[in-house]
Structure formats: structure tokens, C-alpha cells
Amino acid sequence: MKAQDTLLYLDGVSVSFDGFRAINNLSLVLQAGEMRAIIGPNGAGKTTMMDIITGKTRPDCGEVNFNGEVDLTKHDEAEIALLGIGRKFQKPTVFESHTVEDNLVLALSGPRSAFSALFHRQSANEAERIEDILYTIRLNGKRDWLAANLSHGQKQWLEIGMLLAQDPKLLLVDEPVAGMTDAETAETAKLLREIAKTRSVLVVEHDMHFVRELDVKVTCLHEGSVLAEGSLDFVSNDQRVIEVYLGR
Amino acid sequence: MITQWFFTHVDRRGGVAIALLVAIAFLVPLSNLLLPESSPLHIPTYLVSLIGKYLTYALLAVALDLVWGFCGILSLGHGAFFALGGYAMGMYLMRQIGPRGVYADPVLPDFMVFLNWKELPWFWYGFDNFWFAALMVVLVPGVLAFGFGWLAFRSRVTGVYLSIITQALTYALLLAFFRNDMGFGGNNGLTDFKDILGFNVQAGSTRSILFAATALFLALAVFVSSFIIRSKLGKVLVGVRDAENRMRFLGYRVDRYKLFVWTISAMMAGIAGALYVPQVGIINPSEFEPANSIEAVIWVAVGGRGTIVGPIIGAVLVNFGKTYFTAAFPEIWLFALGALFIVVTLFLPKGILGLYGSWRTRLADRAAQKRDSTSQSPVANENVQLTEPQAAE
Numbered sequence: 188m189k190a191q192d193t194l195l196y197l198d199g200v201s202v203s204f205d206g207f208r209a210i211n212n213l214s215l216v217l218q219a220g221e222m223r224a225i226i227g228p229n230g231a232g233k234t235t236m237m238d239i240i241t242g243k244t245r246p247d248c249g250e251v252n253f254n255g256e257v258d259l260t261k262h263d264e265a266e267i268a269l270l271g272i273g274r275k276f277q278k279p280t281v282f283e284s285h286t287v288e289d290n291l292v293l294a295l296s297g298p299r300s301a302f303s304a305l306f307h308r309q310s311a312n313e314a315e316r317i318e319d320i321l322y323t324i325r326l327n328g329k330r331d332w333l334a335a336n337l338s339h340g341q342k343q344w345l346e347i348g349m350l351l352a353q354d355p356k357l358l359l360v361d362e363p364v365a366g367m368t369d370a371e372t373a374e375t376a377k378l379l380r381e382i383a384k385t386r387s388v389l390v391v392e393h394d395m396h397f398v399r400e401l402d403v404k405v406t407c408l409h410e411g412s413v414l415a416e417g418s419l420d421f422v423s424n425d426q427r428v429i430e431v432y433l434g435r
Numbered sequence: 436m437i438t439q440w441f442f443t444h445v446d447r448r449g450g451v452a453i454a455l456l457v458a459i460a461f462l463v464p465l466s467n468l469l470l471p472e473s474s475p476l477h478i479p480t481y482l483v484s485l486i487g488k489y490l491t492y493a494l495l496a497v498a499l500d501l502v503w504g505f506c507g508i509l510s511l512g513h514g515a516f517f518a519l520g521g522y523a524m525g526m527y528l529m530r531q532i533g534p535r536g537v538y539a540d541p542v543l544p545d546f547m548v549f550l551n552w553k554e555l556p557w558f559w560y561g562f563d564n565f566w567f568a569a570l571m572v573v574l575v576p577g578v579l580a581f582g583f584g585w586l587a588f589r590s591r592v593t594g595v596y597l598s599i600i601t602q603a604l605t606y607a608l609l610l611a612f613f614r615n616d617m618g619f620g621g622n623n624g625l626t627d628f629k630d631i632l633g634f635n636v637q638a639g640s641t642r643s644i645l646f647a648a649t650a651l652f653l654a655l656a657v658f659v660s661s662f663i664i665r666s667k668l669g670k671v672l673v674g675v676r677d678a679e680n681r682m683r684f685l686g687y688r689v690d691r692y693k694l695f696v697w698t699i700s701a702m703m704a705g706i707a708g709a710l711y712v713p714q715v716g717i718i719n720p721s722e723f724e725p726a727n728s729i730e731a732v733i734w735v736a737v738g739g740r741g742t743i744v745g746p747i748i749g750a751v752l753v754n755f756g757k758t759y760f761t762a763a764f765p766e767i768w769l770f771a772l773g774a775l776f777i778v779v780t781l782f783l784p785k786g787i788l789g790l791y792g793s794w795r796t797r798l799a800d801r802a803a804q805k806r807d808s809t810s811q812s813p814v815a816n817e818n819v820q821l822t823e824p825q826a827a828e
Contacts, residue, residue, distance in 0.1 A: 241684060268686030280681045282674045289670055299686050301695045304668035353685060 193255065194219040194357055194387050200239060200249030201411075209235040210246065211411035217357070222383040224398045225391045226422075227408035228432045233391045234277065236408070237359050241274050242267040254356070269299065273355035277362045277391075279342040283335035287326050287345055290334055291317050294349035316352070323378070324348035340371040347378060358388045364397050376400040395423075395433075407432060445661040452744045453654045460650035464643035480639040484714050485758070487646040489751045490653050491711040496734040496746035497656045498703035503732070504741030505664055506696050507676035509594075512601030513704050514728035515608050516576035518718070520705025522612075523575055525625035525718040526559060527568030528636070532629050545627070546620045556618045565632055572709040573702040580701030581694065588690040588697070593679070602725050609723035624719025625712075636713050649710045653747065656703050660743045663696065672696055733772065737779050739786030748787055 195217040202210045210232045217223055225233050238244035239251060242264045251259040259267060268274075282290050295313055298304075321327040324344040329337070334345060343363060350358055363379065364372040376397060379388060383403075392398050398405060398419060405422045407414045409432070415425040422428055442450065463478055463486070470477040495517050502508040529544045538548040542555055561567040583604060587597055615621035634641040663669050674682045675689050682689050712718045721727075730753075738749020753775070760768040783790055 243680075264680075264683040265686050265688045268684050274684045276681070280678050282677050282681070284673060284677055285670060292667065293670055293674055293682075294685050299688065301668055301671075301688075301692050304671055304692075305663065305666050307667035349685070 193217060194221070194253065195240065195389070196250070196252040196255075197236075197240075198250040198252075200236075200246045200251060202235065202239065202244060202246045208411050210239065213249070213408075213412050215406065215413065217387055217389060219356075220383075220385075220387055222379070222388040222390065222401065222403045224401055224403055224405045224419075225389060225408060226393070226395070226398060226405060226432065227414070230410075231408040232411040233408055234361060235411075237274060237361060237389075237391070240267075240359060241272060265299070268353070268355075271354075271356035272359065273350040273353045273357070274359045275343075275346050275350055275361055275363060277365065279339065279346050281334040281337075281342050281345050281349070283333065285334055286330065287332050287334055287337070288317060288321070288330040290345055290349055291320055291352045294352035296352065296354040320348045320351050323351065323381075325374075340367045343367065343371075343375070344378070347375075347382075351382065356386055358382065358386060360388060360390045362392055363390065364392065364394050372397055373400065444665055445658060446665070448742075448744050449657055449661040452657050452747065456650045456654035456657070460647040460654070463650075464647050467643050468640060480642055483639075483646050484642050486751075487642070487649050487714045488711060489754045490646075490649045491707045491714065492731070492734065492754055493747040493750040494649070494653050494656055494707035494710070495704050495731050496738065496750040497653070497660060497743065498700040498707065499731050500735050500740060500743060500746040501660050501663070501703070502697055502700045503735060504743075504746075505669065505676060506672040506693060507679075508693060508697060509598045509732070510601045510700075510728070511598045511725065511732065512603075512605035512728050513700075513731055514725075515601075515605035515723055516580060516701040516704035517708035517711070517727075517731075518605075518608070518612075518720075518722035519576045519579065520572045520708030521712040521718040521722060522619060522625070522708075523562075523568055523571040523705070524709035524712045525628075526562040526571075526619075527565055528628040528631060528713060529625050530559070530563040531631065532627065535629055536627070544620070544625070546615075546623065547618075550615060558618065569709070572705050576701040576705035576708075577698050580698045584694045584697040588693045591690075602728070605723050605728055606725055609720050609725075612720035612723060620719070622720065624717060624721075626717040626719075628713065628716055631713050636716065642714065645710065645714050649714070652706055652710060656706075657743060657747075659699070659703075663699070664743065668692065668695075730772075733776050733779075735786075737775060737783075737786055739788030742786070742788045745786050745788035752787075 193216050195215070197213055197215040200210055200213045201208065213232065213236065215236075225236075227233055235244060239246050240259060242259060242262055245260060253259050253270060253272065257270060262270070282293065285293070292309070292313075295316065297313070318327070321330055324347060326341060326345060326348065329341070334342065337345060347360075347363065350360075360379070364375050367375060372394065379390065379401065382388060390401065402419075404417065405419045406416045407422050407425070407428050409427075414431065415422045415428050423433060445453065463483060466476055466478045467480060467483050472479075495513060498516075499510060499513045502510055532544065534541045536545040536548075538545050540548050543552060547555070562571070587600065592600065611617055612619055613622055619625065628636050630636065631641065634644075664672070671682065671687055671692055675692060679689055708718075708722070731750075734750040734753050735746040736749070737753055738747065739745025753772075756771065756775075757768060760771055779786060785792065
């Protein structure tokens with residue numbers, strides 16, 4: 188397969204920390220518009236893979252390509268974010284001393300230079316987009332709340348809202364339903380499927396029930412490389428996956 | 436129109452502070468110059484200079500709050516920028532002495548004649564011109580801060596490591612300025628000033644003008660800080676303070692934002708130093724002492740970090756205390772300062788202004804409860820300074 192046909196293309200990527208191979212000859216291809224779930228035991232390299240894609244960690248070797256032409260290993264976090272890759276962290280990280288609305292204002296795509304920020308005035312279009320997102324993430328009644336005062340699930344949604352505001356081509360979502368109630372989990376799955384209609388999404392998740400609800404192609408990582416890939420049923424019937432992850 | 440523009444960029448507290456500062460910029464000199472000495476409202480000249488000195492410290496504290504309170508950069512070397520601004524002003528004042536020095540050399544300051552120097556070093560050129568010196572007051576600290584920040588922020592030096600290297604910066608400058616062959620008067624520094632812009636620096640009227648200038652610059656600093664903090668850039672800075680990495684993943688070049696606010700802050704500190712020197716009549720390397728920079732951090736903490744106005748209160752109160760204690764009980768001042776820092780850290784994490792804020796919130800809550808015992812305010816308003824509704828934007 189050629190890099191040009193795909194949105195995200197990882198080939199032969201390896202990285203080690205102090206001799207420990209966190210990622211070992213990992214290859215992964217994501218089509219434009221595709222949603223993919225990544226599963227795997229602790230230490231399989233799921234978060235490290237996201238670190239590599241978003242420029243936080245440089246791989247020792249291998250190819251990381253975005254949109255067919257951009258070599259992601261040559262850019263830093265801010266540049267990669269501007270290329271159109273958004274990331275949601277495992278632990279919800281919203282700006283706690285800002286209001287819900289200001290969190291979205293900061294995330295909203297647009298010029299990022301210090302000078303433009305100093306003299307920024309909100310346009311009608313921006314106000315409308317924020318309104319839409321507040322509605323999508325069901326926080327329109329809490330726009331003036333400090334993010335610190337939101338519940339755990341609401342913080343997760345605010346963070347997803349911030350990703351929407353960034354308007355990325357590719358969304359990396361790390362454990363979006365950790366700590367959520369069943370109702371919130373179902374709601375989140377709905378939200379992600381809605382988002383995936385217009386962009387590519389890579390979801391890391393432990394909650395198999397949630398992965399089933401997403402109903403997408405699954406990749407199982409183990410010890411830094413791909414163990415199995417395919418539909419959830421295919422992967423969860425794989426003997427090695429059962430052995431290392433799902434449990435006998 | 437102008438008031439409307441003003442209030443979109445400054446909150447109520449900042450507006451009050453600016454109004455008060457502008458008022459004392461006029462009232463204090465008027466009282467000093469026009470009222471007879473017998474009047475109870477007459478402010479003696481020594482007090483004008485003393486308060487003027489406190490206000491220069493307050494300006495330094497506002498500058499420090501901008502980087503520490505809003506962007507989380509704890510500088511333990513802001514005294515260096517203050518002192519550099521002071522030296523730039525001191526060099527101008529030295530050149531104004533002219534042939535009135537002890538050695539009566541028309542060009543060379545006394546200490547250079549004493550060191551047997553034959554001609555003025557190149558870096559003293561231009562300082563006979565006030566406007567050149569005034570430019571250097573902001574340019575020298577600004578360029579140093581830019582260079583330092585460029586290296587530190589790009590390499591992602593943060594937290595305690597950054598604090599330590601800012602401390603090292605001011606200590607290195609302290610050692611350098613102590614050397615006679617640096618050409619800045621060594622140990623003794625620059626003093627014996629005569630004129631500023633043709634006016635006698637000792638005269639009561641000049642001191643009043645210097646006081647007024649200090650108060651007005653402080654008011655301007657409050658406005659500039661408020662403008663920055665209430666803009667989107669200010670929100671980015673607070674975001675960097677609270678979750679720097681998250682800001683990067685949103686696509687912001689964190690290092691550039693830090694560099695911007697750091698450089699602005701250093702320039703403010705330089706202006707503070709330049710206003711300080713003619714009012715106290717001397718600048719010497721002791722202004723680079725690391726302890727001075729740490730004291731400035733205490734002023735900000737006492738007044739209220741991240742409040743813009745709090746550091747002014749902190750700087751003035753702590754220095755009044757210092758003046759009083761070092762005269763009345765000289766041996767216990769350092770203990771008092773240490774105790775103050777401990778008390779503030781333990782009991783007043785948001786400083787005096789934070790105490791006032793939480794007291795007001797409590798009153799408002801009580802009033803709200805009285806009005807309607809079932810409803811409660813959804814916004815638990817602890818960070819008053821950041822959450823005022825910004826409808827105008």
C-alpha cells in the first residue's frame with residue numbers, strides 16, 4: 188500500500204526508553220474518514236504511539252506520514268496540531284481556571300500567533316461555532332461555569348468539544364470513557380460516531396463493551412507492535428489476543 | 436466612547452487602582468508644593484520620595500505578577516532587569532554632572548578619572564542624551580530578557596529549574612558589576628547625581644514630578660497588564676500556567692507566548708529601576724543581590740498572585756513594614772519577613788486581595804441564601820479575577 192492513499196501511515200516505527208522497547212517495528216495505516224479502535228494490555232505502547240504521532244516523542248527509526256506527504260517526525264507538537272491532528276488525553280485536561288466557553292475559545296481553530304491573540308476580537312462566525320459545539324457536547328447551560336467545577340464526564344465531553352473546535356482531520360482519543368457511567372458511555376459512543384462521519388478517529392480504549400458499541404475495525408497492540416487487526420469478533424477470537432489481553 | 440473602550444480592557448478593580456494612582460499623582464505633589472508646612476495635609480518631601488520609592492517597587496511587583504501570577508514563570512531574578520534599567524538612568528545622570536564632579540573632568544565621571552581612564556568607553560556614548568538613555572532603560576532589559584527567554588523557553592526549561600537560572604543570571608550580573616573594569620563604577624556604583632533634564636534632582640519640585648511620573652507609569656502598567664490578561668493572549672497565558680502541554684497540543688507555540696510576556700515584564704521592571712534611581716540618588720551592584728529579587732516575589736505573594744492590583748498593595752505594605760521595623764527593631768526585621776511569608780503561604784494562598792475576594796464572596800453568598808434558601812449560585816467563585824463575565828468581548 189502506498190502512503191499517498193492514506194491519512195495516517197506508520198511503517199517500521201520503533202522507539203526505546205533506556206533500553207526498553209516501547210514501540211517495536213509498528214506499522215499501522217488509517218484511511219481518510221476511518222474510525223479505528225486500538226486495544227491492548229497495559230504497556231502495549233498505545234499512549235507512546237499517540238506521543239509519536241503528535242510529536243511529543245521522536246521515534247528512533249521508521250516512517251510516520253500524515254496526509255500522504257507530511258513527515259510528522261520533522262514537526263513539533265504545535266505544528267502537528269495545526270496540520271490537523273487533535274488529541275484527547277487519558278486524564279481529562281481542560282483549563283480549570285477558565286470557563287467552559289473560554290476553553291472552547293482557546294481551542295477554536297484560527298490564527299495562533301501571540302500578536303493576533305493580543306488583538307483578537309470574536310467574530311460572529313466564531314460565536315456561532317462555539318454555540319454549536321456547546322450544544323453538541325450538551326454543555327450549553329454551563330458555558331459560564333469554571334471547568335474545574337464540572338463533573339468528570341462533563342470534563343471529558345468538554346475536551347471532546349475542544350477537539351471539535353480545533354476542527355482536525357484526525358482525532359486521537361485516549362480512553363474517552365474511563366470513569367464514566369454506563370449512560371455517559373453510551374452517549375459518548377454516539378458522539379464519537381457522529382464525529383467520525385466527517386473525520387478520521389483513532390480511539391484507544393480498554394472498555395470492550397464500548398469498543399463493541401463503536402462497531403469499527405480493531406487493532407490489538409502488544410509489546411509495541413500489532414498483534415491482530417480486523418473486526419472485533421475476528422480479533423477477540425484470535426488465540427494470541429485471548430492469551431495476552433482478554434484473558435483465558 | 437473612550438470610557439467604554441477602557442472598561443472592555445480593565446476590570447472594576449483595575450479601574451479603581453488606575454483612578455487612585457492618577458489621583459495621587461496629582462494630589463501628593465500639590466500637597467507637597469502648595470500647602471504650608473504647618474498644614475496637617477502637607478506631605479514632606481522626604482515622604483514623597485519614600486512613597487515614590489515604594490511605587491517603583493510596586494511597578495516591579497506588577498511586572499513580576501504578569502509572568503508569575505498569570506504565566507507560572509517564577510522569576511527569582513527580576514531584580515536584574517530593575518537594576519539594569521536603573522543603571523541606564525544612572526549613566527544619564529552621571530553624564531549630566533559634567534565638570535561639577537570632584538575631579539572636574541568635563542566628560543569622564545569621577546570614578547573613571549580615579550581609575551586613570553583617558554577616554555569614555557564606547558558603551559557610555561549617547562547617555563548624555565535623555566531620550567537615548569530612556570530608550571536604553573527598556574531596550575537593555577528587553578534584549579537581555581529576550582535572549583535569555585529565547586534560550587530557556589525553547590529548550591523547555593520550566594519550574595524550579597527556570598527559577599534557579601534566573602537567580603544565577605542576577606548573581607552573575609552582580610559579580611560582573613562589582614568589577615571596576617566593567618566601567619560602571621564597581622562597588623560604589625553611580626551616585627552624586629546633580630540634574631535630570633536640567634532640574635536639580637534634590638529639589639522638592641523635581642522629587643514631586645518624579646513621584647507623579649512613577650504613579651502614572653504604575654497606572655499605565657496596570658492598564659497594560661489588564662489589557663494583556665483580558666485579551667485572548669491572556670487566556671492563553673493562564674492556559675500555559677495551568678496545563679502547558681495541553682496548550683501545545685492545541686497548536687499554540689508556548690515558547691513564543693512566554694517570550695512575549697517575559698520581555699514585556701522585563702521592560703516594565705527596567706522602567707521601575709529607572710524611576711527608582713533618581714529618587715534614591717544611587718545605583719550600585721547590591722541591587723542585583725538575589726535577595727532583592729526574592730523579596731519582590733514575597734511582595735507579590737503577600738498582595739495576591741495573579742491579581743495585577745494585589746502586588747501593588749503587597750509591595751507598599753511590606754516596604755512600609757520594612758522601613759518601620761528596620762528603624763524601630765532592626766534585629767527582628769528578617770524574622771518578621773520570614774514569618775510573613777510563612778503566614779501568607781499557609782493561610783493566605785491568594786494574598787491579601789484573595790482574602791478580600793473570598794470575604795466578599797461569602798457576604799454575597801449569605802445575602803443570596805437569605806433571599807432564597809433553596810437556590811444556590813452555580814459558579815463557586817473562587818478565582819474572582821478570572822471569571823468575571825466578559826460580555827463586552
